[in-house]
Amino acid sequence: MSIIDRAGTFTLGNRSVRRLGYGAMQLAGSGVFGPPKDPQAALAVLREAIARGVNHLDTSDFYGPHVTNQLIREALHPYGDDFVIVTKIGARRGADGSWLPAFSREELTQAVHDNLRNLRVDVLDVVNLRSMFGIHEPAEGSIEAPLTVLADLQRQGLVRHIGLSNVTATQIGEGRRICNIVCVQNHYNLVYRADDALVDDLARDGIAYVPFFPLGGFTPMQSATLSQVARRLGATPMQVALAWLLARAPNILLIPGTSSIAHLHENLAAPELELPKEAVAALDGILTQAEPAAA
Numbered sequence: 001m002s003i004i005d006r007a008g009t010f011t012l013g014n015r016s017v018r019r020l021g022y023g024a025m026q027l028a029g030s031g032v033f034g035p036p037k038d039p040q041a042a043l044a045v046l047r048e049a050i051a052r053g054v055n056h057l058d059t060s061d062f063y064g065p066h067v068t069n070q071l072i073r074e075a076l077h078p079y080g081d082d083f084v085i086v087t088k089i090g091a092r093r094g095a096d097g098s099w100l101p102a103f104s105r106e107e108l109t110q111a112v113h114d115n116l117r118n119l120r121v122d123v124l125d126v127v128n129l130r131s132m133f134g135i136h137e138p139a140e141g142s143i144e145a146p147l148t149v150l151a152d153l154q155r156q157g158l159v160r161h162i163g164l165s166n167v168t169a170t171q172i173g174e175g176r177r178i179c180n181i182v183c184v185q186n187h188y189n190l191v192y193r194a195d196d197a198l199v200d201d202l203a204r205d206g207i208a209y210v211p212f213f214p215l216g217g218f219t220p221m222q223s224a225t226l227s228q229v230a231r232r233l234g235a236t237p238m239q240v241a242l243a244w245l246l247a248r249a250p251n252i253l254l255i256p257g258t259s260s261i262a263h264l265h266e267n268l269a270a271p272e273l274e275l276p277k278e279a280v281a282a283l284d285g286i287l288t289q290a291e292p293a294a295a
């Protein structure tokens with residue numbers, strides 16, 4: 001059994017994926033805009049992730065835009081039968097790199113076709129509708145119109161499964177009345193847990209919860225308690241943060257992002273960690289205790 005297998009599996013749509021996957025956003029240029037400084041290094045990270053057993057990859061055609069999907073195609077096409085690529089639509093990039101809503105029928109349809117072309121597939125495995133009522137945090141607003149468009153594209157055979165991203169419980173309820181929702185991708189990690197109740201509700205319903213920013217995002221999280229626990233266990237803080245998420249609920253699938261092979265190896269070794277009860281209790285308490293500055 002390889003290390004990544006220790007994280008276990010979860011059924012995403014109609015396929016079983018390893019719970020530790022990879023998020024490709026960090027492979028685009030600075031600010032997720034334009035090409036990477038070193039395209040060969042980006043291709044090497046993708047190939048290494050798959051060589052180490054990753055079979056769940058998160059991307060979007062608005063990373064770059066087009067850049068990460070084209071890197072994925074170059075590094076990994078033709079894809080294996082057990083490989084699941086999850087992409088997202090609902091946003092576009094301004095000329096200055098800004099993130100703008102793209103919820104019209106034309107924009108959503110174009111986005112699906114852009115993903116199909118750039119990934120070079122006939123059908124997209126999973127497409128998340130990314131709500132843009134808020135940028136990093138969900139905000140209320142009806143998703144009925146754009147989700148109906150995505151469900152139409154699914155009926156046309158262009159999309160196998162549908163997920164939602166950056167959404168509230170109300171929007172998930174609205175979405176589930178329109179079509180089957182296989183995953184939810186929201187901001188969540190050891191130090192940001194606004195979705196605690198939602199994670200448990202989705203676990204009960206067998207829906208995958210895929211936290212974005214599992215390591216804290218563009219500036220990885222820092223916490224004195226996390227550093228102390230990591231030191232005691234002989235692990236790195238990022239490995240402990242990932243192990244905590246794996247232990248948090250069985251429907252949590254991880255997509256940590258990195259542009260570095262060394263960080264990739266570190267992250268994919270996280271399932272080796274067995275968090276003792278007292279470590280979990282200390283980590284659980286991070287949000288309720290006054291945190292001294294990280295050591």
Ligand SMILES: NC(=O)c1ccc[n+]([C@@H]2O[C@H](COP(=O)([O-])OP(=O)(O)OC[C@H]3O[C@@H](n4cnc5c(N)ncnc54)[C@H](OP(=O)(O)O)[C@@H]3O)[C@@H](O)[C@H]2O)c1
Pocket residue numbers: 022023024025026058059088130165166185186211212213214215216217218219220238239255256257258259260262263264266267
């Ligand atoms: N649905 C959405 O709205 C949304 C939003 C954001 C992200 N996402 C998805 O979620 C995935 C994960 O999010 P993310 O990449 O933004 O954030 P993340 O996984 O929380 O963290 C990535 C950051 O952590 C660093 N890092 C990674 N491994 C590390 C390690 N072992 N030690 C130290 N630093 C490490 C990376 O830098 P290096 O490159 O130097 O390793 C990068 O700066 C993305 O790739 C994307 O697919 C979705």
